[in-house]
Amino acid sequence: VFGRPSTGPASTLLCLFMGKRRRAQHSTSEEEGFPGETVKVRREEGRDLLHSMWEEKRWMDCCLRVCESGKPPVDIQAHRCVLVAASRPFRSMLAGSHRERDADVLELNEVSAAPLEEMLLFIYGREIEISVNNALNLYRVSDMYEVLELASLCCDFLQKSTSVSNCCSVLTAAETVHCRQLSAHCMHLIRRHFEEVSGTVGFVELKEQMVKEIISDCDLRVRSEEVALDALLVWLDFDANRRECAPRLASAIRWQFLPSVRLARLEIERADLLRNGVAEHLHEAYRHQALQATCKDASLLASFPSFRVAPRRSRSDFSQLQCKMTV
Template sequence: GSSLGPPPVGHARNTSPGSDAVAAMATPGCEEAVLASDCHARQMLAQMNKLRLRTDFCDVSLNVGGQVFRVHRLVLAASSPYFSALFSGGMREADKDEVQIIGVDPAVFESLLEFVYTGAINITVDNVQELMVAADMLHLNEVVSICGEFLKSHMDSSNCVGIFQFSEQIGCLEMLEFTENYIYVHFLEVCVTDEFRSLSKDQLVRLLRSEELRIEDEYQVFTAAMDWVLQDVAKRKKHVVEVLEAVRFPLLSPQRLFKYIEGITDFSLRVALQTLLKEYTEVSKSPKENKMYSQLQPAKMRPRRKARKYLYAIGDLITLSLRF
């Protein structure tokens, strides 16, 4: 008989249950199989990290805030389009032995470098935003996603506005949408926080206009808007008309509003509010005389989609409250 040589390429010598090799199901008589190792990539990454820590085969230094990191161009280029472009032939840094990275804290960069070489990163409530900003700048998109999930899991009514502002600042649209929806759902808890009063005028108006506000009645939108104005009357009273434009006044009791306005201590603001409320009251009595108001009236008269609706049964003693 003929002797058997070394196994063909693709055959595994170790087929014990403890082996990391996973073979495709082979048909009887098949002399070839495609195998894959579950741990090969992890072992390669771990070995490259050991080489980095010993500075073996490192071919470039990164100067980050005065701290120098010895790294492998290939590893960084493979993990990020930013570094791929930085080390490409068309960039002036391509052939430099030391490259400066501006705008990143050394400690933050070290954490990101650990992720590049290990796939793991330590995230805390104190460093998550810095990590997310730096990861976004360096195009480490997986870290951005991980940080986003961390923020979502730690979100509550006291910090969601800050996360909303942060998401808008860095242009993270997915996080922005998530935090916006969170604010709508928890509006009554959020609108009484200091963070809510720190919103910019445009951010506030954007939120107050939404159909998704989970409220019990429109008066809560009015008081939330006024709390924002009263936080800094001197600077914010000039925005009162624009801010209150988002409030659906036809749903509110004029008597209740006038009573609220009487408690305003700032004279010019009180006069402005009284004038504004009189205008709303007058046009609501004769909307046909105000063409613009007639066009806006259907939207202003309709409760918000997620508001609590009250259904009163005339002649009955029972009041039904339905949330949609």
């Protein structure tokens, strides 16, 4: 990986760690005077060597001190050369120009001891267990220290563990650890199964900005706009303090596609929302429906916000599209 390795245990260890196990490969040499076959070889027990180094706790020359708030510091011993080979951030701290370069103790304040030790076990070639209990924290630590193989494994595990019933809760957690791939996967599930998702506990626990992003989505698949409105009302009613969010979130609803009877009932039954700035959207819906029914002048209809007068992709439309593609 690093070209022709120099002699010495550290450089040998770097090559053993970074290299993948491969069988001996054969190639034909065309060098003058030495025609014939050459053999490329690699030690197969490199991973076992890392195993023994971790188990025997010998030659460990770096102490990772995890300082969590409200807990006593936890010291984890490791080999400096292994950390440098496995992680670019560790390489920058331990082999770069940072002040930690010559320090025997490296203080880490933004991680927990358990996932950090699991990550180190993975680095040393040990088998670790990824579960619903540790996957998010393990992803966060491995992503922070750019142990990308482990981060990818955690993300894949979480995606496979995500369902319609928990996708909102997973989305909240994914946003916390900045896992974009997992967030995108959750958003895809929410768009496709919004009616079921909106009835879960995780939905009412979403933050305002995330709710607005979901309900504003043109690809939100709902049977009718009433499904989106009902979900918004459930979210608002979950916490009385959310009523002030109503004007900001109301702009995500396609009010023009709500039946006039539902608009009238809303105006009568939910006067609390009208006092919070939703009345403007109702009046806009009334005007749009009246113009659409009686006016032939398209320029008047064009004066309405374009995204709110565009219908969403409904489930029936999607089913018809699938049928047409099959035919």
